Amino acid sequence: xxxxxxxxxxxRMQFVIARNTFWRGKIGRKILLILTVLGLSAAxxxxxxxxxxxxxxxxxxxxxxxxxxxxxTIPGLSLDVQLYLxxxxxxxLFLALVLMVLTxxxxxxxxxxxxxxxxxxxxxxxxxxxxxxxxxxxxxLVPYLLLFFLLGPFLLGFGQGLGWGAAFxxxxxxxxxxxxxxxxxxxxxxxxxxxxxIPARRAREIVGxxxxxxxxxxxxxxxxxxQLAPRVANARMLDYLxxxxxxxxxxxxxxxxxxxxxxxxxAKLALYGGLFAGLSIGAFALxxxxxxxxxxxxxxxxxxQGGRVRKRRRTKDPSTPLRASEGRRPASNNPQSLVVRLWxxxxxxxxxxxxxxxxxxxxxxxxxxxxxxxxxxLAGIWTFRLLTSGAPFGAGQQPDxxxxxxxxxxxxxxxxxxxVLSSAMGGPGISREGHGFWLLKVAPxxxxxxxxxxxxxxxxxYPTIGVxxxxxxxxxxxxxxxxFARSLAxxxxxxxxxxxxxxxxxxxxxxxxWENPRQQSSIQAGxxxxxxxxxxxxxxLGAMLGLPLLAFLAPGFATALALLxxxxxxxxxxxxxxxxxxxxxxxxxxxxxx
Amino acid sequence: xxNLNGRQPMIEAAGLRxxxxxxxxxxxxxxxxxxxxxxxxxxxxGAGKTTTIKMLIGLLRPSAxxxxxxxxxIQRDPIAAKxxxxxxxxxxxxxxxxxxxxxxxxxxxxxxxxxxxxxxxxEELLRLFDLSDRGDDLVGGFSHGMRQKTAxxxxxxxxxxxxxxDEPTVGLDPRSARLIKDILREVSERGTAVFMSTHILxxxxxxxDRVAIISGGQLIATGTLEELRAGRSGESxxxxxxxxxxxxxxxxxxxxxx
Numbered sequence: 001x002x003x004x005x006x007x008x009x010x011x012r013m014q015f016v017i018a019r020n021t022f023w024r025g026k027i028g029r030k031i032l033l034i035l036t037v038l039g040l041s042a043a044x045x046x047x048x049x050x051x052x053x054x055x056x057x058x059x060x061x062x063x064x065x066x067x068x069x070x071x072x073t074i075p076g077l078s079l080d081v082q083l084y085l086x087x088x089x090x091x092x093l094f095l096a097l098v099l100m101v102l103t104x105x106x107x108x109x110x111x112x113x114x115x116x117x118x119x120x121x122x123x124x125x126x127x128x129x130x131x132x133x134x135x136x137x138x139x140x141l142v143p144y145l146l147l148f149f150l151l152g153p154f155l156l157g158f159g160q161g162l163g164w165g166a167a168f169x170x171x172x173x174x175x176x177x178x179x180x181x182x183x184x185x186x187x188x189x190x191x192x193x194x195x196x197x198i199p200a201r202r203a204r205e206i207v208g209x210x211x212x213x214x215x216x217x218x219x220x221x222x223x224x225x226x227q228l229a230p231r232v233a234n235a236r237m238l239d240y241l242x243x244x245x246x247x248x249x250x251x252x253x254x255x256x257x258x259x260x261x262x263x264x265x266x267a268k269l270a271l272y273g274g275l276f277a278g279l280s281i282g283a284f285a286l287x288x289x290x291x292x293x294x295x296x297x298x299x300x301x302x303x304x305q306g307g308r309v310r311k312r313r314r315t316k317d318p319s320t321p322l323r324a325s326e327g328r329r330p331a332s333n334n335p336q337s338l339v340v341r342l343w344x345x346x347x348x349x350x351x352x353x354x355x356x357x358x359x360x361x362x363x364x365x366x367x368x369x370x371x372x373x374x375x376x377x378l379a380g381i382w383t384f385r386l387l388t389s390g391a392p393f394g395a396g397q398q399p400d401x402x403x404x405x406x407x408x409x410x411x412x413x414x415x416x417x418x419x420v421l422s423s424a425m426g427g428p429g430i431s432r433e434g435h436g437f438w439l440l441k442v443a444p445x446x447x448x449x450x451x452x453x454x455x456x457x458x459x460x461x462y463p464t465i466g467v468x469x470x471x472x473x474x475x476x477x478x479x480x481x482x483x484f485a486r487s488l489a490x491x492x493x494x495x496x497x498x499x500x501x502x503x504x505x506x507x508x509x510x511x512x513x514w515e516n517p518r519q520q521s522s523i524q525a526g527x528x529x530x531x532x533x534x535x536x537x538x539x540x541l542g543a544m545l546g547l548p549l550l551a552f553l554a555p556g557f558a559t560a561l562a563l564l565x566x567x568x569x570x571x572x573x574x575x576x577x578x579x580x581x582x583x584x585x586x587x588x589x590x591x592x593x594x
Numbered sequence: 595x596x597n598l599n600g601r602q603p604m605i606e607a608a609g610l611r612x613x614x615x616x617x618x619x620x621x622x623x624x625x626x627x628x629x630x631x632x633x634x635x636x637x638x639x640g641a642g643k644t645t646t647i648k649m650l651i652g653l654l655r656p657s658a659x660x661x662x663x664x665x666x667x668i669q670r671d672p673i674a675a676k677x678x679x680x681x682x683x684x685x686x687x688x689x690x691x692x693x694x695x696x697x698x699x700x701x702x703x704x705x706x707x708x709x710x711x712x713x714x715x716x717e718e719l720l721r722l723f724d725l726s727d728r729g730d731d732l733v734g735g736f737s738h739g740m741r742q743k744t745a746x747x748x749x750x751x752x753x754x755x756x757x758x759x760d761e762p763t764v765g766l767d768p769r770s771a772r773l774i775k776d777i778l779r780e781v782s783e784r785g786t787a788v789f790m791s792t793h794i795l796x797x798x799x800x801x802x803d804r805v806a807i808i809s810g811g812q813l814i815a816t817g818t819l820e821e822l823r824a825g826r827s828g829e830s831x832x833x834x835x836x837x838x839x840x841x842x843x844x845x846x847x848x849x850x851x852x
Contacts, residue, residue: 353703357692364691364732435687439748441653443704444677589672593653 006130010121014138040145044153051157058085059162084241089158090255091244093179096151097251100143100180102214104187106207111139112191112295113200132291136188136284143180152176155258164262171261171273175254178280182250185283192287192294205366212370216377223381250279343456350445354453358432362425362457367517371424379417379469386476408545410473411487417469418461418495426458426499428520429506430588437512438593447507447585455503455581462495490569494540497573498533504580505529508587536576543568602665604629604678604756604787605650609659612645619645621811622659627787627804629755632778634802635791638839642811643791644684647760650789651681663756677705680754684761686745690734694725694744697733698751705752712751719747723773738765746774750781757781759790763797775801799831809839 022030057063058081067081112135121131155172194203245252253276260268344352362368426432430450433440440450470491474484502525509524547565551558603626612620620642627633637643648654650661652668652675661668666675688697695716702712720726723743728736733744742765749757759778763771778801782788792798798805799819806816815822815838822834 349706350704353700356703357689357696357700360696361689361691436689438653438683438687439689439701440704442651442676442679442681443701444673444675445704446673590655592655593648 003127003130003133006126007133010126010130010134014134040149044149047150048153048157051154052161055085055158055161085162086259087242087245087255089155089258090249090252091241092151092154093175093254094244094249094251096147096179097183100183101186103143104180104183105190106204106211107139107143108136108184108187108191109195109200109204109207111135112188113195114204128292128296129288132295133288136184136287140180140184143184147176147179151179159262162262165264167264167269168258168262171258171269174273175258175276178277179254181280181284185280185287188287189290189294192290192297196294196297209366209370209373212373216373219374220377220381250276253279347452347456348449350443351449351453351456354440354445354450355456358426358454358457365517368424372421375417375420375424378420379465382413382417383472386473406477407479407483407487408490410470410477410479411490414466414469414473414487415491415494418466418491419498421461421465422458422495422499423502425460426454427502427506429454429458429503429510430584431506431510431512431514431520431522431525432517434512434514434520437510437591441591441593447588448581450588451503451507451581451585454507455499458499458503459496462492462499466491466495490541490544493569493573494537497536497540497576500577500580501533501536502529504582504584505532507584510588510591512593532580536572540569540572543572601628603627603662604664605633605789606662607646607650607659608662610646610649610656610661611658612642612649612654613657619811620649620656623808623813625806625813625816627756627789629785629787630782631803632782632788632790632801634798634805635789635808636793636795636798636805636835637791637808641808641839643808644760646808647758647789647791651679651758652676677752678755679758680749680752680756681758682742682745682749682760682762684764686741688733688741688744688748690732692733693730694720694733694736694747695729697744698748701748701751707752715751716747719750722777723747723770739767739770742766743770746777750777753784753786755786757786757788759788761792762790763792763794795831795835805831807835807838814838 022033064081112132115135115138152172155176156169159168159172191203198206245255247253247256253272257269257273257276260266260272343355347355430437467488470484470488474487479487505528506521506525509522509528511520511522511525514520544565547561547568548558551561554561605625605627607623607625610620610623611618623642623646625633635643635646645654649656650663650668652661652672655669663675664678666678668675689700692700698712698716698719702709702716707715717726717729720729723746725740725743725747728740733741736744742762746762757778762774762778766774775797778788778790782803790798790802802819804816804818805822807814807822815834819831822831
């Protein structure tokens with residue numbers, strides 16, 4: 001079968017699959033898809049109109065006057081509005097190119113190596129390059145949608161705002177069509193090189209963590225941007241816009257080709273358009289040529305999916321059983337084993353086995369570890385701000401009410417950090433078992449004990465990170481031991497209640513057929529759990545903090561009211577823990593594994 | 595010859611039914627499997643074999659009827675019943691981020707086995723299945739056959755008295771398949787009741803003491819091979835199976851197409 005014939009057959013197959021997915025999907029899914037398309041269309045139209053307005057504003061007399069004023073403060077700043085306008089497409093295309101470069105690795109990795117039909121395609125007499133072409137463009141589906149719904153309307157509005165003709169619009173269409181080829185081509189070459197060494201699934205996990213780190217870095221930058229970067233809104237930034245029109249950048253070639261098309265400069269259109277098209281198509285062609293060998297080599301490496309192969313244990317005599325201590329770190333030196341031994345004083349052995357298994361599995365999937373990064377960074381940022389604020393809230397000579405609010409805020413911060421960590425570590429609860437849930441269902445372990453083991457994991461951040469963070473904040477606030485103990489008790493009890501609710505609801509509405517760890521939570525659990533634990537926290541804290549406030553009515557009963565508040569908090573927490581877990585266990589017992 | 599008289603069945607299904615909406619997947623299955631017996635459960639695709647097994651081990655709730663293991667009702671006394679069960683599914687989804695040894699340690703914890711004894715038994719099973727050298731590798735990197743053997747090791751760790759296998763030899767090389775057959779014979783000789791569903795009639799013919807054939811959710815034949823062959827001298831189990839399940843027409847069609 002020739003490559004183009006094969007591409008045609010596979011493309012037709014993709015269309016049939018897409019059509020069947022839509023026609024035979026649930027009505028809710030169809031409605032969601034239609035609403036999404038309508039929403040994107042509305043956004044596209046809004047962007048088109050906005051661009052027209054902006055372009056008109058830039059060519060208005062008001063803007064010209066603003067520039068005239070700016071040149072009095074910034075010598076050398078150009079008065080020519082056209083220069084800034086004509087640099088705008090290059091700047092936007094540069095941004096689009098950078099975003100695609102950053103996301104191309106993950107996009108291409110998933111489409112080239114992690115689609116479910118690879119075995120069938122590669123076993124069939126279909127040229128490897130044809131499979132590559134189809135998978136390459138499958139990965140470009142979402143980028144193309146975004147480009148046509150976002151970049152397309154911008155260019156349309158831009159061209160119409162300047163009154164340009166058909167040549168501009170045709171060139172814009174070609175630019176949007178060719179733009180993803182270069183970054184995705186580079187991404188594909190990188191992916192094919194990487195998966196020769198690292199299995200595709202492992203590479204996806206690593207990229208996920210790196211992506212998370214990039215996102216976190218951006219968040220940190222945004223938190224400290226006032227200190228790190230000068231103010232944005234000044235006339236000098238307009239001059240920076242022209243720097244994106246650098247003739248060394250491929251995005252500038254595309255931008256200049258667009259401008260040339262709009263202005264009718266055919267020579268420049270041929271030059272810059274030819275350069276951009278040549279580079280984009282050339283990158284794609286190079287991938288197709290190299291795919292013949294590189295693509296298959298990476299795919300054949302897929303068999304090693306579990307990650308790092310551990311060092312093999314040496315056995316002295318294969319016929320005799322190993323002694324327990326041979327070739328293994330002593331149990332007392334293993335931090336996880338220490339945790340389990342501590343928990344085994346309060347947990348039944350079966351629940352401890354579930355906890356130990358989860359503690360082992362959690363850090364080995366980098367996608368799970370990635371979810372811990374954000375709350376830890378958040379704790380770091382808030383700690384830094386507190387250390388550098390000079391007068392931490394609630395510290396020093398302040399009125400009692402402010403000090404109380406300060407201690408409550410400390411408890412709130414600690415609680416929030418632990419809540420996010422808890423959600424990452426044990427939030428999905430039973431859903432984390434996925435297709436492997438049958439092991440627990442067949443084993444002689446009750447649903448209650450399963451949930452106890454899960455609760456131990458999900459609650460772990462509170463008595464560890466929570467205590468440390470509270471201790472740190474209390475030292476900053478110069479709290480007394482009683483105030484520290486009170487705040488800590490609030491965090492620990494509130495955490496126990498919230499965790500139990502999340503776990504119980506998660507067990508009552510599990511989602512076991514996930515493929516991506518980010519899809520472990522069912523819609524019911526995702527919606528119900530937060531509502532319920534917020535209600536619980538409101539009631540509990542309301543009783544604990546509100547009752548003492550009534551002391552102004554009966555001054556002699558201040559202590560009694562405070563104790564009553566705590567008693568209600570305790571009783572409510574106990575009730576919530578028992579109720580949520582019992583509810584979850586009852587539903588779990590009746591869960592079927594088809 | 596196994597003496598079935600006067601013994602209590604280890605595995606018992608009494609009027610098991612399972613419906614999904616208007617569809618009746620299993621329409622009333624009655625069977626008993628005795629200690630030391632290898633029981634073959636045969637049927638065409640979609641006949642209800644896996645559904646029946648899952649009702650017997652508690653993964654599915656019957657719409658009607660009862661499933662008992664060692665006399666314990668699996669729905670009313672699940673813990674007592676499940677402590678007697680070992681199960682190997684046809685597609686064993688195991689925790690991919692655990693090593694084989696860690697997986698066995700996890701099973702030992704779930705079944706509350708003595709730690710040292712479980713570790714020794716685990717090493718024996720790993721050695722038996724040629725997994726000793728791969729015992730510290732993550733299960734996620736195992737082939738299907740290796741996962742099957744790991745699941746088998748986990749199911750045998752606690753010396754079950756009722757052993758369920760769903761298509762145990764699918765995906766295994768001949769050596770591994772032979773090993774499983776030997777293991778099944780050995781555990782049955784130790785008194786374990788083995789309940790095995792399979793498509794491979796030669797295995798059922800060679801290994802099973804009794805077989806049951808299910809089709810369309812109903813048991814259509816149960817007994818020893820001699821009993822099934824009664825009045826059909828010289829016929830193989832395959833011929834009997836096809837005759838009972840109506841597969842003879844498909845066989846003729848397949849011949850015509852070839």
